[in-house]
Amino acid sequence: MNATRIGIAQINPRIGDLERNFLLAYEYVRQALRAKVDLLIFPELSVIGYPPKDLLNNPDFVEAAVKCNAKWAELTSDNNLAILFGSIASIDVVGKNLINAAFLVENGRIISRQAKSLLPTYDVFDEDRYFSPADHRLCMLWRGIRLGVSICEDCWNDRTFWKKREYTLDPLEELHRSGVDVFVNISASPYALGKPEVRRKMLAHACSRFNTPMIYVNQVGGNDDVIYDGGSMVFDRFGQLNVEAPQFTEHFLCFDIKDDLTIVSGGIESPRCVPDKVEESAEISAALTLGLRDYASKCGFKTAVLGLSGGIDSAVTAVLAAQALGKKNVWGISMPSRYSSTGSRDDARLSADALGINFMTVPIEPMFNAYLEQLSSAFAGKKEDVTEENLQARIRGAILMAFSNKFGHLLLSTGNKSEVAMGYCTLYGDTNGGLAVISDLYKTKVYALAKWLNKTWDRAVIPEASITKPPSAELRPNQTDQDSLPPYAMLDEILRLYIEESKDFREIVGVTTFKPELIEKVLKTIFRNEYKRKQLPPGLRITKKAFGSGRVMPLAQGWQ
């Protein structure tokens, strides 16, 4: 029997960088040609990167992107390769005159095009802001195979899989009715904890439902706050996973589809029928490392700086930074004050040494004293309060920005999701930074990640004491986090139910054993601190609901 060889180009495009993305495509085309691939498939919007956001409102950008589609088509002009890739096109309609589409190119020409039907507009997605949906869904007939091409969200509305549907239309069902041989879905599907497994199950279900194989090609890479995990997959018509690309890394693979539509491994990659079960902390580490590396490199940073307090959050962030950028490219700054314990000072140095990053100490006492002195007459008769605590955090923030300014380091902020939720942080202080690395990780998960990192690094890159001592901001004598916050195990569960599961007060009371007053206090505190989150740097998203671009709350408001 004959076979068609399909290649998957799981690429990491840079948003708006048409030239770089084209060169990336060129490299994958060369690999595909070497592997005698017939059809090479790229992710959603590969030409421009996803999400392009308001770049799409720039007429010159749109024009250049559309021109670039023709350039990608030319990659097939003197060979026998066909390419399927995602990009935008202008259409002549009333209203939004762009589509998010898949282009099939061969012999240097665009031979078929399918627009996206379901435009996600919720959480981090805002495609209705830019695009018109497809006005039809038809298979692309290519060398005798009917390819049923859909784009990302198009395959996420299966009424036989989900309890709740987001759209009336089910594009896969329509493609099925039009006589599809093989489903192809090109995606830019963001990573979230637990999502890869859901995705696998959902796609397997679609295949068995329609008795049709599926090729799923996902973007990889970090783009600002959102991380795309790749993990492209091929399923046979029974929903059996035949081939799977690794997560969190660019990857090329190929396989063969026989005329009877069975999938066989081919080319370079062997099939992995059952993906290895990955530990949660391992997945988180890989995701955050990729997100950090990409934010830095796509913004043009080679080095990073962060404050090392001796606490667990900054130690974990330092490890992730070393993983992403190389230990020689990371600077940890210890900035002790009168309230810093000897233990913390030691732990800061210990973690830097264990990790092998650069380390410096800049005590903040002289600045702190100068502020207190200069403000003493204005604040005469006033008690010490959070003002003085915040001043210390802001001195540290200014020192770190001075290092960033002087040496061109990217400043990493180190707050976790529990803190960010409760506003247990100082705006223009410890929140300073170009990127918040662990701001979508609850404190309890930071502990788990710390232990996993120490195991993986095979030494205490996070000092034992940073893990075992009671967490403290050390901004006043004998302070601990639990002076202000409920125990983290409790707090994190309330936060998760509220933020990720969209449960309201009564529902959280119903499903937990926590006191209603505690739950109410936590929820009110979340609301009251919205203004701080408004001014935070982008924070890497690893859950289905992060603070950031996917959660847009009014600041001046009266609902609690």
Add this chain to the structure above:
Amino acid sequence: MNATRIGIAQINPRIGDLERNFLLAYEYVRQALRAKVDLLIFPELSVIGYPPKDLLNNPDFVEAAVKCNAKWAELTSDNNLAILFGSIASIDVVGKNLINAAFLVENGRIISRQAKSLLPTYDVFDEDRYFSPADHRLCMLWRGIRLGVSICEDCWNDRTFWKKREYTLDPLEELHRSGVDVFVNISASPYALGKPEVRRKMLAHACSRFNTPMIYVNQVGGNDDVIYDGGSMVFDRFGQLNVEAPQFTEHFLCFDIKDDLTIVSGGIESPRCVPDKVEESAEISAALTLGLRDYASKCGFKTAVLGLSGGIDSAVTAVLAAQALGKKNVWGISMPSRYSSTGSRDDARLSADALGINFMTVPIEPMFNAYLEQLSSAFAGKKEDVTEENLQARIRGAILMAFSNKFGHLLLSTGNKSEVAMGYCTLYGDTNGGLAVISDLYKTKVYALAKWLNKTWDRAVIPEASITKPPSAELRPNQTDQDSLPPYAMLDEILRLYIEESKDFREIVGVTTFKPELIEKVLKTIFRNEYKRKQLPPGLRITKKAFGSGRVMPLAQGWQ
């Protein structure tokens, strides 16, 4: 002939504050009853305030809002009044199960409902994120009058008025075909320079096009960055403006519609056939004063603090703050350094004195010296650069936040749109604040506003020298803005064409006489500073395109 008396309740709701908004409705109902009004009309989403944003993702909020609709209906239970108001309703459909609707209530019951058809999803609008559009458009028959009710955007897609249409559907045309007697549009239409005039012309055009009178009821007030100007209007069937409510203030008015559908003044308010032409600076002053007052009051602040540099931006912001909150509630802090000229120190005090606000001086030298000393070994061998300039700005930012923390003042940031566009500002320094008051005002417009304010206040609340001296950040010796930036007249024109008119590089070259290299440099600088704007406080929007929630750009990207 008989007449129907209509009341307009141009209210300023607080987002999410169901109780407060209901009490506001209650007051307007009492006024309406005293004025013997038959039908009282409130703006779009009056029950919950516009825009509610992701509060709509909270199930308990939605439930409470829907319950509140019934409470509003009860306001008509023991009188002869009918009310038309905007709120949300849950509907039983696949997908987004909320509508943004107008409710007609009478005798304590909801008697009719019309959902919004056109859901704006661009700039500051994101209604596709939450709502399903109306599935029908029909007149509401009320006491023999066919009311053609539409909601905000529904009347902004007239193919006979606009060159470009955003939607296929024209709701007014459909209502016309269903036999409308009187159009009613309830709106939450944001203010922008020049927009009130466009709105008047567009509505007048619709009336004459369909030979139908129109009652237009707009929300007033500031909600975070967006300002709603009110300016509710009534047009007769020839498009003649008969009644107009004032801008930027809550207002109740009423008028009569006779059986032949002519409009006559009635009740309390007399008609204004030709609205006074308002000076641009007067409109800007009123808009920003309202926006500042509302942000403060809706967030629970009574007092504000800002840095007074002696420059024009902070002086103008101080005047706006005094107008919004009262001079006794504003604190101006002068924070001179080694680079502050005597003139600037004097001007800071002069403006505070002329205005009558509180004034304090906190020199920053001791902190600046402490930082330089503490960083000297880390920075050994490195030249002075922007690092040291930023440190001064960050010391000032920390001092201002200390005043904010200690006394509960709202910190106002004072950067203008030209600076914000070019990143000519220090993140965590002069950008610190809960609200950026003039961040949508180009420097050239700041000058015009300053002159107008001095004229209106009848004294130099902005010192003459602050207006006439060359603008400077005073962060190094003999610095002026024009060391780093093109002349403001030039810069502002390029910025306006790019930001507000969406012109690209070639178009700007085409319509101006500026050198292409200059234009290119300006555009690249805008792009390069996106990361700073990501972390700015909300900035009051007064143009059709502000930096902020209406302009969402990727940070790590390669397009220039």
